[in-house]
Amino acid sequence: MTQRLVIIGAGMASGRLLEELDTSAFDITLFGAEPRGNYNRILLSPVLAGEQEFDDIITHDAAWYACRKITTRFGETVVKIDRQKKLVVTSQGVTPYDKLVIATGSASFLVPVQGNDLLGVVGFRDLDDVEAMLAAARKPGAKAVVIGGGLLGLEAAAALHKQGMDVTVLHLMDHLMERQLDPAAGYLLQKELEGRGIKIVCKAHTAAILGKDHVEAVLLEAGDLFPADLVVMAAGIRPETRLATEAGIRVERGIWVDDTMRTSADDIYALGECVEHDAVVYGLVAPLFDMARVLARTLHGEAAAFVAPTVSTKLKVTGVDLFSVGDFSDGEGCEEIVFRDPARGIYKRLILRDNKIMGVVMYGDTADSGWFFDKLKSGEDISDIRETLIFGPAFQGGELMDPLALVASMPDSAEICGCNGVCKGTIVQAIRDGATDLQAVKSATKASASCGSCSGLVEQVLAAILGDEFKSPAPAGICACTDHSHQDIRRIIRSQQLKSIPAVMQEMGWKTSCGCHVCRPALNYYLLCEWPLDYADDAQSRFVNERNHANIQKDGTYSVVPRMWGGITTPQELRAIADAAEKFNVPTIHVTGGQRIDLLGVQREDLPAIWADLNGAGLVSGHAYSKGLRTVKTCVGSDHCRFGTQDSTGLGIKLEKILWGSWTPHKVKLAVSGCPRNCAEATCKDLGVICVESGYQVSVAGAAGMELKQTEPLASVETEDEVIELAVAFIQLYRESADYLDRPYKWVAKVGLDWVISRVVDDRESRAALVERFEISQSVYRKDPWAEQARPEYRPRKWAALADLTLEAAE
Amino acid sequence: MSTWIDIAALDDIAPRGARVVKTALGCVAIFRTGDDKVFALDDACPHKKGPLSEGIVHGTSVTCPLHNWVISLETGQAQGADEGAVNTYEIKVENGRILLDGTRLRARSAA
Ligand code: SRM
Ligand SMILES: Cc1cc2nc3c(=O)[nH]c(=O)nc-3n(C[C@H](O)[C@H](O)[C@H](O)COP(=O)(O)OP(=O)(O)OC[C@H]3O[C@@H](n4cnc5c(N)ncnc54)[C@H](O)[C@@H]3O)c2cc1C
Ligand code: SF4
Ligand code: FES
Numbered sequence: 001m002t003q004r005l006v007i008i009g010a011g012m013a014s015g016r017l018l019e020e021l022d023t024s025a026f027d028i029t030l031f032g033a034e035p036r037g038n039y040n041r042i043l044l045s046p047v048l049a050g051e052q053e054f055d056d057i058i059t060h061d062a063a064w065y066a067c068r069k070i071t072t073r074f075g076e077t078v079v080k081i082d083r084q085k086k087l088v089v090t091s092q093g094v095t096p097y098d099k100l101v102i103a104t105g106s107a108s109f110l111v112p113v114q115g116n117d118l119l120g121v122v123g124f125r126d127l128d129d130v131e132a133m134l135a136a137a138r139k140p141g142a143k144a145v146v147i148g149g150g151l152l153g154l155e156a157a158a159a160l161h162k163q164g165m166d167v168t169v170l171h172l173m174d175h176l177m178e179r180q181l182d183p184a185a186g187y188l189l190q191k192e193l194e195g196r197g198i199k200i201v202c203k204a205h206t207a208a209i210l211g212k213d214h215v216e217a218v219l220l221e222a223g224d225l226f227p228a229d230l231v232v233m234a235a236g237i238r239p240e241t242r243l244a245t246e247a248g249i250r251v252e253r254g255i256w257v258d259d260t261m262r263t264s265a266d267d268i269y270a271l272g273e274c275v276e277h278d279a280v281v282y283g284l285v286a287p288l289f290d291m292a293r294v295l296a297r298t299l300h301g302e303a304a305a306f307v308a309p310t311v312s313t314k315l316k317v318t319g320v321d322l323f324s325v326g327d328f329s330d331g332e333g334c335e336e337i338v339f340r341d342p343a344r345g346i347y348k349r350l351i352l353r354d355n356k357i358m359g360v361v362m363y364g365d366t367a368d369s370g371w372f373f374d375k376l377k378s379g380e381d382i383s384d385i386r387e388t389l390i391f392g393p394a395f396q397g398g399e400l401m402d403p404l405a406l407v408a409s410m411p412d413s414a415e416i417c418g419c420n421g422v423c424k425g426t427i428v429q430a431i432r433d434g435a436t437d438l439q440a441v442k443s444a445t446k447a448s449a450s451c452g453s454c455s456g457l458v459e460q461v462l463a464a465i466l467g468d469e470f471k472s473p474a475p476a477g478i479c480a481c482t483d484h485s486h487q488d489i490r491r492i493i494r495s496q497q498l499k500s501i502p503a504v505m506q507e508m509g510w511k512t513s514c515g516c517h518v519c520r521p522a523l524n525y526y527l528l529c530e531w532p533l534d535y536a537d538d539a540q541s542r543f544v545n546e547r548n549h550a551n552i553q554k555d556g557t558y559s560v561v562p563r564m565w566g567g568i569t570t571p572q573e574l575r576a577i578a579d580a581a582e583k584f585n586v587p588t589i590h591v592t593g594g595q596r597i598d599l600l601g602v603q604r605e606d607l608p609a610i611w612a613d614l615n616g617a618g619l620v621s622g623h624a625y626s627k628g629l630r631t632v633k634t635c636v637g638s639d640h641c642r643f644g645t646q647d648s649t650g651l652g653i654k655l656e657k658i659l660w661g662s663w664t665p666h667k668v669k670l671a672v673s674g675c676p677r678n679c680a681e682a683t684c685k686d687l688g689v690i691c692v693e694s695g696y697q698v699s700v701a702g703a704a705g706m707e708l709k710q711t712e713p714l715a716s717v718e719t720e721d722e723v724i725e726l727a728v729a730f731i732q733l734y735r736e737s738a739d740y741l742d743r744p745y746k747w748v749a750k751v752g753l754d755w756v757i758s759r760v761v762d763d764r765e766s767r768a769a770l771v772e773r774f775e776i777s778q779s780v781y782r783k784d785p786w787a788e789q790a791r792p793e794y795r796p797r798k799w800a801a802l803a804d805l806t807l808e809a810a811e
Numbered sequence: 812m813s814t815w816i817d818i819a820a821l822d823d824i825a826p827r828g829a830r831v832v833k834t835a836l837g838c839v840a841i842f843r844t845g846d847d848k849v850f851a852l853d854d855a856c857p858h859k860k861g862p863l864s865e866g867i868v869h870g871t872s873v874t875c876p877l878h879n880w881v882i883s884l885e886t887g888q889a890q891g892a893d894e895g896a897v898n899t900y901e902i903k904v905e906n907g908r909i910l911l912d913g914t915r916l917r918a919r920s921a922a
Contacts, residue, residue: 061894514827514845517867517874517881540827544865544876552876556862802830802841803818805916 002027005299006088006097008078008243010038013272013288014103015059020296023068029095030065031088034126035075037065041126042285042419042451045316048130049159081247083265099299102255102263102270104240106283111147111235115209121231124156136230137163144168145218145228147206149176151315153234154193158317160232161198168226169193170204170218172235180313180324184340184347185363192320192345239274239281254281259305261295271295277306284311285419285450310377312369312418316451323369326359326376327351334358339390348390355383368392370457374414407460416457419450424461431465438462478740479518481510486739490526499531501538517543522740525627528663529735532777545625549785550607553600558607560586560599561624562614563660566634566652566672567595576617584610594631594669596622608799611786620784627741628663629670629731632656633681637674637691646691648674651720655727661782662774665738665747668731683711686744687727696723700730700756701748709745712753715761729760729770736773813901815910821847822907829864829873834916839900840864841909842884844871849909850884851902857882857895 003026007014010032018030018038032038036058043057065072073090080089087096108123110116122132133156136142142165146157149171161167169176175186176193190200205221209231218226239254250256250264254276261269271291273283282288287309297304312325339348346364350357350372357376362369371393375382382389393409412425422445430444441458442448448455462470477483484492489508498504501523505515515523520541527535539547550558562577577597581589587601602610611621623630632655635641637648652672659670671682672689682688684704688711690697695718699711714730717723730744733756738747748756759766788794824830824843831838831854838854840863848871854864861877871884881890887899901912 512870514869516869516872517879520867520869540825540868543867548865552862552865554859554877556860801833801838802823803816804833805816805818805911805913806833806835 003098004029004096005099005101006095007031007101007103008081008088009103009105009240009272009274010034010036010072010074011103011105011272012038012041012059012285013105013292014038014101016289016292017101017103017271017295018060018068018070020292021299023070025300026099027071028069029071029073029097031076031078031090031095032072032074033077034128036127037061037072037074039127040450042316044124044127044130045155045159047127048133048156049162049318051318054127054130078243081243081249081268083247083249083268086267098267100268101295101299102244102268102274103272104243104274106237106239106273108233109236109238110233111206113206113208115211115215116233118209118211118215118231119213120211120215120229121209121233123233124152125237133160133230133232134163137165139229140164141166142229143227144230144232145170145226146232146234147218148232148234148236149173149200149202150179150234150236151177151313152237153232154189155316156232156234157198158193158196158320160230161196165230167197168199168201168228170206170220170226171200171202172204172206174202176200176202177315177322177324180361181322181363182349182361184338184349185322185324185361188345188347188363189315189320189322237273237283239276241274244270244274252276252279259294259307260298261291261306262298269295269298278308280308282311284313286311286421289420309421310373312373314366314418314451321362321364321366323362323366324360325369325373326357337386337390350390352382355381355386357382370410370414370416373418374410377415378413407457408464416461417445417447417450417454420446422447427458427461428465431462436462436466436470478522479516481505481512481515481519482508484508486522489523490530490737493526493530499527499534501527501541515541521546525663525665525740529777532780546627548604548607549611549621549625549789550602551625555601557601557603559624560602560607560610560614561592561596561622562619563622563656564596565656566632566649568634568649568653569596573617573619576614576619580610580613583613592624594622594624595633596624596631598624605799608790608794612790615784615787615790621786623660626663627666628661628668629656629659630667631669632659633669633671633685635672635674635679637672641674643677644674644691645693646674646696646720648672648680648689648691651689651691651696651723652680654720655724658724658728658778659731661784662731662735662778663781664731664735665740666743668734668744670727684708685711687711687714687730689723689727694718696720698723698726701745701753703743703745705743707745712748714753714757725767725771726760728774729767730756732770732774732777733759735777736770814913815903816913818909818911820907821849821904821909824849824909827868829866829868831862831864832911836916838862838864839911839916841902841911842868842873844868844884847904848884849902849904851900851911852882852884852887853897855897856880857889857897858893863897 005026005028007030010030015038038060040057040059046052047054076090078088078090087094108125122129144160144165144167146153146169149169157167157169175183176189207221208219209215210217210219215228215231218228241251241255244255245251255263255270255274257263257270257275257277261271263270272288291306294304294306315322333353335352337350349361351359356379360372410424414424416422416424426445427447430441435441435444448458478486504523524538524541528537544552550560581599584606586599590598592598632652634649634652638644638646668686670687671680671685673680673682674691682690684702687700697716698714700714702711703709734744818832827845829840829842831840839851840854842850854862856863856875858880861875863873865876866873872881874881880893887897889895900915903910
């Protein structure tokens with residue numbers, strides 16, 4: 001009879017164990033306290049930050065277990081192990097085992113203070129914690145206090161801050177991440193996080209968590225009080241050993257195991273964060289994955305032994321580069337080499353003993369971390385290269401090495417993926433066996449399958465081995481249909497005079513018959529921008545919003561936003577909007593952030609009729625749905641305001657009347673403020689104008705969406721006409737040279753503001769030519785799409801159903 | 812047994828476009844590909860019921876307008892890493908007319 005193998009805990013360690021096992025050799029039952037299967041716990045941080053979704057981080061789905069005939073019992077906590085009868089007990093009953101694996105991981109350590117059980121106090125361990133945090137973050141202006149400034153606490157803090165919370169980190173020690181970082185790197189990290197707006201308090205001894213039922217504040221022993229709607233306990237983890245202790249199995253700090261992952265009890269094994277091996281308890285996945293490999297062999301009756309690996313740490317906070325490994329305390333006989341570049345916020349420190357690297361701390365630039373880590377593990381004598389060691393591999397051997405030469409020169413034993421312990425040699429072998437892209441290498445070797453921070457290196461190995469055959473996915477093709485970049489495509493459309501989507505696909509060797517939802521909208525834009533008079537817009541290559549001239553909503557209805565030039569409206573217009581809202585049963589009317597009114601929840605088939613009504617009152621499309629000109633916000637300016645220096649409202653309206661209807665690579669928003677008090681928020685727009693006594697300051701390339709960036713000065717001019725000319729030229733240059741879906745600030749970052757100024761401001765001929773080309777394009781596009789789409793002859797074909805079978809089918 | 816219902820002319824749908832047929836049980840999206848093949852699928856994405864008829868049609872797939880799942884017009888299956896499927900219906904073109912099989916639609920309404 002096949003042996004019954006029972007596993008307690010569906011976490012990262014047991015997930016890996018299942019992959020390493022020949023599952024057909026056992027009759028497996030997997031218990032998990034969480035109501036879900038195995039997933040990549042490491043990536044909860046990006047899920048919390050909104051950078052990934054939970055679905056993206058599931059490692060084993062229902063089909064996976066089913067096809068291996070694994071019985072899953074998720075949402076079922078094992079409450080007891082009966083060693084005599086060889087069974088485990090849950091609230092649903094008992095399950096006998098021949099062999100038992102304990103993989104219960106660890107639990108968040110709750111700082112033992114009064115109030116740690118209040119509602120609103122959460123750990124950071126599983127998806128439920130993440131969901132609780134996200135729910136708290138939804139409340140506007142909510143405050144979070146994170147207790148613990150280690151890896152977990154800082155990842156939580158950065159993510160919650162990204163979700164819009166006001167975040168304070170309370171850390172017991174003198175500097176952040178004291179177990180991985182020395183004080184200098186801890187300082188740089190603190191400065192970076194504070195720069196983002198996260199408050200950090202070190203040497204903070206929590207005295208109590210205050211609140212009636214729900215947390216309200218955290219009190220420090222020093223008396224400081226921090227209001228909180230959410231308290232995240234990230235002060236450490238506690239190995240989950242209760243089951244083993246109660247069953248009389250040997251437990252030290254974790255469940256004691258020998259080199260083969262056996263516990264002190266017969267037929268009971270353990271792995272993961274719940275175990276202690278050779279007096280060490282682990283908290284990172286790399287060693288746990290090694291344990292899984294060993295335990296799989298043990299269970300199959302093969303010989304294997306776990307050897308404690310050296311583990312390195314990285315912090316998964318977007319925009320923070322940090323690496324640490326080994327021992328970096330100033331011990332006896334230790335020497336150090338330090339490199340600092342304060343301007344760029346870079347710090348590197350190597351700790352040496354007997355001419356060997358014992359520890360590495362890097363902040364700000366971690367490109368060489370793999371090289372140092374390698375030398376640390378191999379124990380190489382570095383006396384020969386000591387002079388230049390800190391500058392990394394690029395400076396060894398005199399010449400600067402490019403990254404490709406660098407990976408090429410790495411030995412096969414060099415570790416590329418820390419989480420999964422995958423060496424360069426394994427990756428090279430997988431590539432020789434036919435893996436030709438990141439995804440294939442990932443499935444063949446697991447490299448980059450966990451925290452993902454080594455995917456760049458894996459790609460470099462691919463490039464080094466495959467040479468030209470390897471196309472790095474990011475900068476190369478704009479989608480899977482082509483290997484050409486946006487700029488290549490634009491250049492060839494121009495030089496080869498290509499004037500249709502099929503022509504581009506043919507000439508540039510598209511790999512698919514008619515492209516995809518990524519390339520077709522881009523091509524459609526490039527063509528209409530290049531050949532405004534010749535190219536016929538392709539509705540089928542437009543995203544639904546631009547095809548239907550309204551924003552689709554989650555339930556398939558649409559929103560309708562009429563233009564309000566410069567944010568100015570009239571009683572008649574307001575009446576027409578109110579009438580339309582009543583007539584078409586508009587459920588929600590919202591005043592937008594763009595100084596106009598949004599009618600939300602309009603039925604698709606009502607669109608032409610509501611547009612016709614609005615047109616009747618002189619209202620036109622606000623293009624709130626387009627990659628094109630959106631709004632020109634204005635303030636009341638010199639017409640009414642006691643500080644107004646110029647007619648900001650009038651100038652805004654003029655700009656909007658000239659620019660509206662134009663298609664652009666991404667949306668474009670402007671604002672004109674009447675004085676430097678800047679009530680129209682001009683300094684975070686794609687183009688902003690601030691009126692001053694002497695004229696107008698025009699600035700560009702701001703951002704206030706997913707990124708936040710102040711505009712940079714383009715020019716100061718004296719007249720309205722000059723402002724208009726600059727704005728038109730700037731937008732035309734953007735139209736002609738940006739990658740599709742790059743907002744102006746991204747485009748300016750790529751081409752450089754100096755280049756933009758040289759074309760738009762300094763070179764008058766170039767400016768005039770840009771304005772002229774814009775006008776040619778606008779001769780086609782400066783018109784109201786609603787008026788056209790609402791024409792009666794347009795309606796049946798585009799807006800009505802093809803056929804109505806409601807009666808037929810009901811018969 | 813098939814019961815073919817004549818619903819419209821092929822030209823009533825733009826190439827690489829789609830339009831819907833209303834049925835008692837919700838809309839069915841009729842797609843026309845670039846090479847004039849036609850397909851009929853429920854007009855509700857397996858993800859969150861996005862109207863597939865408003866998606867971008869490419870090859871024999873459509874990209875849902877709400878969150879970019881790619882659905883095969885041939886099988887109704889979500890492509891790539893996404894999982895799920897929508898019902899498909901028998902459909903054909905004869906003499907420039909689109910014919911939809913009413914049997915399944917009726918079976919569905921009876922069920
Ligand atoms: C209606 C409005 C919210 C409101 O009720 O106030 C809105 C609604 C949407 N915004 Fe917005 N944005 C609105 C003002 C803004 C603003 C504020 C502003 O314009 O001053 C911003 C920040 C400034 C900016 O543009 O960067 C803004 C930044 C975004 C972004 C992030 C853009 C970025 O580059 O980072 C997106 C996503 C995108 O465009 O890819 C977005 C996308 C969207 C979409 C279109 C999401 C979508 O694709 O379905 C929303 C459509 C809702 C709907 O169904 O109608 N919305 N959105 C605002 C319309 C203004 C208008 O009158 O046209
Ligand atoms: C937010 C976050 C970020 C991290 N980032 C990194 C990183 O960047 N790099 C890195 O190497 N590591 C990281 N880690 C650590 C890594 O996730 C853990 O080391 C790893 O998950 C431990 O695996 P495990 O299987 O031992 O425990 P777990 O993955 O915790 O799994 C244990 C499972 O057992 C279940 N369980 C417990 N008791 C019972 C019971 N009685 N009955 C049934 N089920 C039970 C638990 O519910 C849990 O699902 C991170 C951890 C977190 C939380
Ligand atoms: S309106 Fe804008 S901010 Fe609000 S949910 Fe939609 S995209 Fe997000
Ligand atoms: S509803 Fe279709 S992708 Fe989300």
